[in-house]
């Protein structure tokens with residue numbers, strides 16, 4: 564602990580907090596919940612939630628209890644043409660569920676997903692295929708996503724045919740296949756077309772999976788941990804490929820990762836998720852170098868970055884431990900909450916070294932900060948409705964919010 568907090572409602576530094584972000588107050592980085600008048604926005608989610616019902620035991624059935632996993636709650640985001648948006652958070656925070664909602668693989672419990680400003684409810688069959696022409700999803704395990712008994716040629720031909728891009732005749736198909744492999748830098752195509760997945764390296768397999776997604780000529784690519792199963796030495800090559808596709812094809816990419824350091828390198832914008840909710844967003848450099856939300860700070864503290872300029876290493880010091888116990892400055896040392904009965908108020912409050920009384924029962928809205936950054940954290944509330952003395956649960960436990 565380096566500095567006593569003498570008041571329960573620490574004032575953010577000048578110019579940082581700009582009050583709550585209302586439902587239509589988009590941020591400079593487009594991670595707010597605006598109305599889609601911005602033409603660069605291709606795909607957006609507004610107020611989207613997904614609750615998975617928990618199978619009920621006999622006792623619960625008799626008691627009429629209805630329980631659900633609150634995997635995603637009130638999530639809003641915008642994916643823009645020619646831009647990578649990273650979605651970072653610990654395991655189980657709801658990142659994959661967001662991707663699956665955007666891919667229309669799950670129906671949303673609440674909220675709306677819009678493609679080009681129009682609400683989508685893709686359903687199945689032809690409507691779903693039409694949606695997939697625009698929005699493609701790739702997974703972390705390329706070995707599992709490719710059928711081991713089929714060649715690269717089979718996988719890519721099938722995808723081209725499904726999306727009506729196989730041309731007419733063998734020569735056109737061959738040309739389309741070669742173009743796809745060239746796009747993912749697997750050349751000469753003849754070397755890869757008749758290979759089976761097990762004959763390729765992990766990086767090559769992921770490139771084939773990306774080529775298959777590109778067969779649809781999509782405008783949005785949802786990449787769920789695309790490099791986490793690859794050797795560290797080849798991760799950069801695959802991320803560089805995705806960046807190249809973004810630039811050359813003007814793709815909107817959602818990059819899901821638990822590695823916030825890679826978000827800084829690869830993503831234009833970064834969104835941070837905790838226990839089913841978005842807690843912070845902004846341009847990647849700002850979010851990773853000047854994190855505003857205590858959770859983002861703790862996440863960064865567990866992924867040291869020598870370039871980081873501001874103190875962000877969970878400097879809350881001696882606050883109370885989280886529900887799971889352990890060192891509150893280390894997110895890996897305490898457990899995220901149960902999503903079946905998540906904590907009231909801010910879901911991070913049981914682990915937060917800077918938690919105040921109202922964090923326990925009032926869900927913080929998004930507060931706009933400088934330069935398009937925002938944080939869903941009461942520390943940034945500059946409204947005159949300051950809490951009564953005694954609001955702080957952990958007064959004197961750390962620095963102000965945005966040191």
Ligand SMILES: Nc1ncnc2c1ncn2[C@@H]1O[C@H](COP(=O)(O)OP(=O)(O)OP(=O)(O)O)[C@@H](O)[C@H]1O
Nearest residue numbers: 615632634652653654655656657658659660661902
């Ligand atoms: N089909 C499902 N049925 C029930 N619960 C689910 C289902 N899919 C996900 N969940 C639950 O929703 C929560 C969020 O899961 P999700 O996979 O979206 O998190 P994540 O951040 O992507 O985690 P990871 O990085 O480990 O993949 C978890 O508690 C998970 O168990």
